[in-house]
Amino acid sequence: MAVAAPDRQRYEALRAIEEVARQLVAQIARGEGPYLEVPVRTLANIIWDPQSKLLKLGPRKLRRDFLDAGEARKFMQTVLMMSLLARAIREGDYPTIRDLYYAGKHTIEYTDEYGRARKEETWDVQKESDSVIQDIEVLTGFLREQMGILHDTKGKIVGRLTIRSGADVIDCSRMGDGAYSIPPNPDALEVLEVDAEYVLVIEKDAIFNRLNKERFWEKHRCLIVTGKGQPDRSTRRMVRRLWEELGLPVYVLTDADPYGFYIYSVYRSGSITLGYESERLATTGARFLGLTITDIYDYKIPRNFIIKAKDRDLKRAKELLNYPWFRSSKEWVKQLQLFLEKQEKVEIEALSGYGFKFLTERYIPEKLSTGAWIE
Amino acid sequence: MAVAAPDRQRYEALRAIEEVARQLVAQIARGEGPYLEVPVRTLANIIWDPQSKLLKLGPRKLRRDFLDAGEARKFMQTVLMMSLLARAIREGDYPTIRDLYYAGKHTIEYTDEYGRARKEETWDVQKESDSVIQDIEVLTGFLREQMGILHDTKGKIVGRLTIRSGADVIDCSRMGDGAYSIPPNPDALEVLEVDAEYVLVIEKDAIFNRLNKERFWEKHRCLIVTGKGQPDRSTRRMVRRLWEELGLPVYVLTDADPYGFYIYSVYRSGSITLGYESERLATTGARFLGLTITDIYDYKIPRNFIIKAKDRDLKRAKELLNYPWFRSSKEWVKQLQLFLEKQEKVEIEALSGYGFKFLTERYIPEKLSTGAWIE
Numbered sequence: 001m002a003v004a005a006p007d008r009q010r011y012e013a014l015r016a017i018e019e020v021a022r023q024l025v026a027q028i029a030r031g032e033g034p035y036l037e038v039p040v041r042t043l044a045n046i047i048w049d050p051q052s053k054l055l056k057l058g059p060r061k062l063r064r065d066f067l068d069a070g071e072a073r074k075f076m077q078t079v080l081m082m083s084l085l086a087r088a089i090r091e092g093d094y095p096t097i098r099d100l101y102y103a104g105k106h107t108i109e110y111t112d113e114y115g116r117a118r119k120e121e122t123w124d125v126q127k128e129s130d131s132v133i134q135d136i137e138v139l140t141g142f143l144r145e146q147m148g149i150l151h152d153t154k155g156k157i158v159g160r161l162t163i164r165s166g167a168d169v170i171d172c173s174r175m176g177d178g179a180y181s182i183p184p185n186p187d188a189l190e191v192l193e194v195d196a197e198y199v200l201v202i203e204k205d206a207i208f209n210r211l212n213k214e215r216f217w218e219k220h221r222c223l224i225v226t227g228k229g230q231p232d233r234s235t236r237r238m239v240r241r242l243w244e245e246l247g248l249p250v251y252v253l254t255d256a257d258p259y260g261f262y263i264y265s266v267y268r269s270g271s272i273t274l275g276y277e278s279e280r281l282a283t284t285g286a287r288f289l290g291l292t293i294t295d296i297y298d299y300k301i302p303r304n305f306i307i308k309a310k311d312r313d314l315k316r317a318k319e320l321l322n323y324p325w326f327r328s329s330k331e332w333v334k335q336l337q338l339f340l341e342k343q344e345k346v347e348i349e350a351l352s353g354y355g356f357k358f359l360t361e362r363y364i365p366e367k368l369s370t371g372a373w374i375e
Numbered sequence: 376m377a378v379a380a381p382d383r384q385r386y387e388a389l390r391a392i393e394e395v396a397r398q399l400v401a402q403i404a405r406g407e408g409p410y411l412e413v414p415v416r417t418l419a420n421i422i423w424d425p426q427s428k429l430l431k432l433g434p435r436k437l438r439r440d441f442l443d444a445g446e447a448r449k450f451m452q453t454v455l456m457m458s459l460l461a462r463a464i465r466e467g468d469y470p471t472i473r474d475l476y477y478a479g480k481h482t483i484e485y486t487d488e489y490g491r492a493r494k495e496e497t498w499d500v501q502k503e504s505d506s507v508i509q510d511i512e513v514l515t516g517f518l519r520e521q522m523g524i525l526h527d528t529k530g531k532i533v534g535r536l537t538i539r540s541g542a543d544v545i546d547c548s549r550m551g552d553g554a555y556s557i558p559p560n561p562d563a564l565e566v567l568e569v570d571a572e573y574v575l576v577i578e579k580d581a582i583f584n585r586l587n588k589e590r591f592w593e594k595h596r597c598l599i600v601t602g603k604g605q606p607d608r609s610t611r612r613m614v615r616r617l618w619e620e621l622g623l624p625v626y627v628l629t630d631a632d633p634y635g636f637y638i639y640s641v642y643r644s645g646s647i648t649l650g651y652e653s654e655r656l657a658t659t660g661a662r663f664l665g666l667t668i669t670d671i672y673d674y675k676i677p678r679n680f681i682i683k684a685k686d687r688d689l690k691r692a693k694e695l696l697n698y699p700w701f702r703s704s705k706e707w708v709k710q711l712q713l714f715l716e717k718q719e720k721v722e723i724e725a726l727s728g729y730g731f732k733f734l735t736e737r738y739i740p741e742k743l744s745t746g747a748w749i750e
Contacts, residue, residue: 093731165551176540177558356468
């Protein structure tokens with residue numbers, strides 16, 4: 001794995017922002033109305049690429065003209081955010097997306113064409129400022145994490161992995177009963193050493209804590225990761241790097257329900273609404289270890305442990321059947337159709353009915369040794 | 376700080392469970408119907424002790440008779456859970472509360488007094504098994520964490536603090552841009568070294584990440600902690616130990632709204648519904664650093680950064696005014712009444728309107744140096 005240079009990357013992002021700004025200045029200098037060409041982020045321009053198994057941005061771009069009354073506000077917001085980001089990088093600040101919302105929020109007072117005094121907020125809600133941050137991500141080709149924008153992080157990791165973050169060397173096998181909390185920008189981590197055969201991604205934090213307490217990662221020579229339910233971008237980026245750069249197979253362990261399958265799907269292919277992130281965040285080789293719907297019957301889960309599916313579970317399962325990466329997998333189609341037919345789901349803790357060690361001493365090793373995962 | 380002996384504590388809990396069981400056996404041997412005397416956990420038996428500033432369990436106990444038809448089910452559940460816990464401790468398992476729910480869930484088939492075949496579930500929902508775990512906590516005087524029961528953990532810590540967890544020595548000042556994820560049972564941690572003048576507890580994870588990235592804890596010689604909103608029990612226990620055993624003052628930083636004040640209240644005095652935990656989890660000396668309602672006006676937060684209070688904010692503020700630890704503080708009464716009058720709240724990120732460094736270079740140092748916190 002190449003040496004990561006966090007600050008270098010941040011300054012490259014700054015240069016990319018400055019380049020966009022330079023083009024605007026050049027347009028003005030030529031006497032043209034300034035405009036930005038922003039790749040379209042909506043569903044209509046998100047394309048499933050079966051080759052790379054990735055959701056990608058298509059070729060469509062949107063022209064955001066300053067002199068177009070319908071685009072002027074969004075143009076102003078984009079340039080305002082670019083200036084906030086450039087200043088933060090230059091001054092060594094690491095704002096959160098909410099900090100940026102407040103830092104840029106102010107009232108513009110102006111006189112309209114009829115001579116009336118008018119007021120306009122730069123943005124009214126954080127959704128607006130977040131949206132232009134996304135535009136700047138696709139404009140410059142840098143993730144906001146790479147620009148040093150901070151956010152909530154949920155991910156934890158443990159195992160024989162030694163990394164460098166800033167001046168610190170962190171041995172993720174020496175965390176006791178705790179764990180290493182994955183930093184906001186995993187791209188800034190340098191991997192110094194790894195001794196693991198695979199990565200096990202665990203949906204539930206409490207199950208992660210249990211496997212850590214049992215030192216599963218030591219006995220089975222793996223890294224264990226949790227994103228606590230729906231993973232954040234940092235956890236997804238971390239898993240992607242472990243898979244892509246270290247060549248470690250990635251297995252995902254969730255409840256047997258469409259919500260768990262969707263979590264797997266987010267690790268593997270990203271969310272459709274934020275398709276443009278997938279190129280950097282998705283682990284397209286991620287394998288689903290379980291629990292599957294067929295596990296409910298193969299492992300003879302007692303009837304009173306089985307939970308009746310709710311309407312929203314059925315709805316979600318139908319949505320999943322429409323996602324290309326599920327639709328193109330015979331095994332996934334089988335699982336989802338079986339779920340829709342039986343309308344039953346089960347939690348991973350249900351395996352504890354066979355003893356607390358059943359999950360770690362039988363279920364996971366059996367699935368791995370027989371190759372009984374789904375792709 | 377005394378050397379923590381995690382396993383010793385777990386075995387003490389086991390002995391306490393065994394002692395309760397021995398009494399049941401003795402009752403049966405004497406020909407009596409077996410019964411348990413469980414301290415009442417409901418609001419009626421939670422007492423505010425102004426001396427210790429703690430919510431405590433009162434003296435009321437409930438007699439749970441096996442031969443009382445109305446109590447038999449709960450009696451069975453309590454004894455079942457005791458046996459699950461004893462087995463887990465003896466066999467070195469670390470189940471989650473949900474694992475325990477499934478491990479104990481089964482159908483009891485029996486014939487009733489009219490000769491009819493009947494079936495009963497040991498418990499139907501996890502609420503029932505969780506409730507008997509709480510009963511066993513108050514019966515034995517051991518927290519479930521001390522018994523080695525696992526759960527979701529949210530807390531993170533960074534700063535000049537060196538701890539031992541199991542065989543590992545963890546230096547919380549060498550976590551790079553990440554953090555040490557607080558383990559489920561902080562009682563099992565042994566503090567080896569600390570070099571800090573106070574603990575800063577931060578409501579928001581993203582703000583914690585920012586202060587960590589700025590190395591605030593290094594510049595200001597403190598430890599920083601986040602519980603990501605409403606803190607879990609492990610984070611509360613960790614903060615309590617830092618305050619009680621290391622004598623570090625604890626300051627809490629939240630948004631200026633009743634939700635933030637309530638988070639402070641949970642660190643300081645616990646939740647009313649789980650009052651019995653407070654004796655071990657509450658940091659009764661915790662100070663509220665900000666943001667206060669008066670800060671909105673003292674720091675001249677721009678009008679367009681101020682958020683109108685919602686009905687649930689007003690409701691929560693009125694509830695807080697009823698809590699003894701708020702009601703007995705003149706300054707808190709003033710803040711809450713001002714809030715109810717103005718009906719305005721503000722987020723901590725609003726300070727970024729004055730520049731991204733305003734929070735760390737001006738607001739926090741100013742509050743600390745002038746002693747402008749609330750108790």
